[in-house]
Amino acid sequence: MTDKTATLGADGNNQAFPVLEGTVGPEVVDIRKFYGQTGMFTYDPGFTSTASCQSAITYIDGEKGILLHRGYPIDQLAEHSSFMEVCYLLVHGELPKRAELDRFTYTISRHTMLHEQLSTFYRGFRRDAHPMAIMCGVVGALSAFYHDSTDITDPEQRMIASHRLIAKMPTIAAMAYKYSIGQPFMYPDNSLSYTGNFLRMTFGVPAQPYEVNPVIERAMRRIFILHADHEQNASTSTVRLAGSSGANPFACIAAGIACLWGPAHGGANEAALNMLREIGTPVRIPEYIARAKDKDDPFRLMGFGHRVYKNYDPRAKVMQETAAEVLDDLGISDPVLDTARELERIALSDDYFVEKKLYPNVDFYSGVILNAIGFPTEMFTALFALARTVGWVAQWNEMISDPEQKIGRPRQLYVGATQRDYVPVDQRG
Numbered sequence: 448m449t450d451k452t453a454t455l456g457a458d459g460n461n462q463a464f465p466v467l468e469g470t471v472g473p474e475v476v477d478i479r480k481f482y483g484q485t486g487m488f489t490y491d492p493g494f495t496s497t498a499s500c501q502s503a504i505t506y507i508d509g510e511k512g513i514l515l516h517r518g519y520p521i522d523q524l525a526e527h528s529s530f531m532e533v534c535y536l537l538v539h540g541e542l543p544k545r546a547e548l549d550r551f552t553y554t555i556s557r558h559t560m561l562h563e564q565l566s567t568f569y570r571g572f573r574r575d576a577h578p579m580a581i582m583c584g585v586v587g588a589l590s591a592f593y594h595d596s597t598d599i600t601d602p603e604q605r606m607i608a609s610h611r612l613i614a615k616m617p618t619i620a621a622m623a624y625k626y627s628i629g630q631p632f633m634y635p636d637n638s639l640s641y642t643g644n645f646l647r648m649t650f651g652v653p654a655q656p657y658e659v660n661p662v663i664e665r666a667m668r669r670i671f672i673l674h675a676d677h678e679q680n681a682s683t684s685t686v687r688l689a690g691s692s693g694a695n696p697f698a699c700i701a702a703g704i705a706c707l708w709g710p711a712h713g714g715a716n717e718a719a720l721n722m723l724r725e726i727g728t729p730v731r732i733p734e735y736i737a738r739a740k741d742k743d744d745p746f747r748l749m750g751f752g753h754r755v756y757k758n759y760d761p762r763a764k765v766m767q768e769t770a771a772e773v774l775d776d777l778g779i780s781d782p783v784l785d786t787a788r789e790l791e792r793i794a795l796s797d798d799y800f801v802e803k804k805l806y807p808n809v810d811f812y813s814g815v816i817l818n819a820i821g822f823p824t825e826m827f828t829a830l831f832a833l834a835r836t837v838g839w840v841a842q843w844n845e846m847i848s849d850p851e852q853k854i855g856r857p858r859q860l861y862v863g864a865t866q867r868d869y870v871p872v873d874q875r876g
């Protein structure tokens with residue numbers, strides 16, 4: 448806390464409110480007593496100026512394009528870390544020592560299988576169900592299968608639930624894919640890495656051995672790391688809000704998955720690739736740029752713009768490099784990548800995008816990579832959910848252990864009818 452205060456109020460009733468200081472980033476006016484002292488609420492739909500909690504997990508400087516997990520820059524983690532290491536870092540706060548990493552990796556590998564009865568749960572879905580619909584259902588249903596890790600007041604149970612969620616999510620996502628194409632489910636193989644195991648469960652078949660391609664494994668590792676956490680985004684805030692009532696972790700993560708599904712959030716990678724395919728060739732880019740700029744046209748360049756980044760999204764840079772690497776290794780020449788690069792070049796030199804500080808975000812190139820690896824577009828958001836689970840889990844744990852945590856209960860600016868008397872149906876004019 449600083450000695451600084453901010454004076455706020457109206458009609459001569461101005462009051463001083465404490466200004467809080469984090470380790471880095473903007474100071475925050477503590478308005479918790481604002482209503483009590485002034486009788487007014489603050490109004491901030493979309494939380495554009497509101498810090499909803501304190502957190503020590505992820506820091507973003509959107510103006511400079513900086514993303515740090517527990518202080519470590521995302522590009523360093525994407526280059527040097529394993530996904531398990533990043534999971535440990537997010538959940539426990541420090542990079543693990545060798546023995547800690549080995550123990551954590553072993554623990555996660557002991558939770559990769561799903562309760563066998565859950566496979567019958569899958570069979571209740573239509574074959575053409577969106578994998579995110581299946582993920583919402585199956586992850587929510589975990590609470591019905593793992594009763595021994597739903598007591599949120601017990602730190603040990605919270606940690607077991609966290610391990611289970613991180614470990615089972617690849618199995619759940621891969622099974623959603625297998626179900627959609629009518630292939631048998633593949634059991635996990637714990638001798639493989641987290642990403643290698645996921646690739647095998649997705650693309651392997653029981654009839655023959657599956658060999659993990661190291662370039663694809665590295666690309667998936669990077670994609671998982673780049674999506675692991677992102678501060679108080681919509682789905683993370685959803686997980687926190689759901690968890691603030693004391694709901695069990697499986698239900699909370701299912702809520703996060705539901706929020707992530709939307710095209711303005713996790714669904715944007717699917718939407719970005721569909722858009723690039725629709726554009727088809729660099730020749731048609733100006734037409735789409737013009738549509739994006741047209742106030743009367745609801746079209747937006749998908750994979751462009753971000754609520755927080757007003758600079759190049761640092762994750763997009765790594766994605767762009769990874770896209771080139773994967774396509775090169777697989778010997779694929781995809782016109783979609785050429786269209787993406789050209790669209791980026793044109794948009795970044797266009798006044799509209801420059802003035803509004805609209806840059807490519809993490810989703811702009813991820814679809815190109817996932818498509819090259821062989822994932823159908825409907826799986827893209829499911830992969831995002833898989834990777835983000837560790838962030839949700841870390842943020843949920845942090846919230847539950849925070850002594851200042853309260854049930855999330857926003858207020859409103861009421862604009863409806865004022866009190867009036869009920870009129871019987873036949874007397875209504």
Ligand code: ACO
Pocket residue numbers: 710711712713715739740746747748749750751752753754755803805808809810
């Ligand atoms: N294409 C064209 N114009 C855009 C775009 C875009 N992709 N994004 C924002 N704008 C314009 C808006 O029309 C608005 O213009 P105005 O001020 O003249 O009205 C201005 O830029 C600000 O946009 P807002 O919608 O107010 O910004 P907000 O912070 O609410 O939205 C969002 C951020 C939702 C990400 C937005 O940029 C968008 O819809 N982008 C496309 C979807 C996308 O890529 N989402 C992925 C986000 S990253 C993630 O979830 C991992």
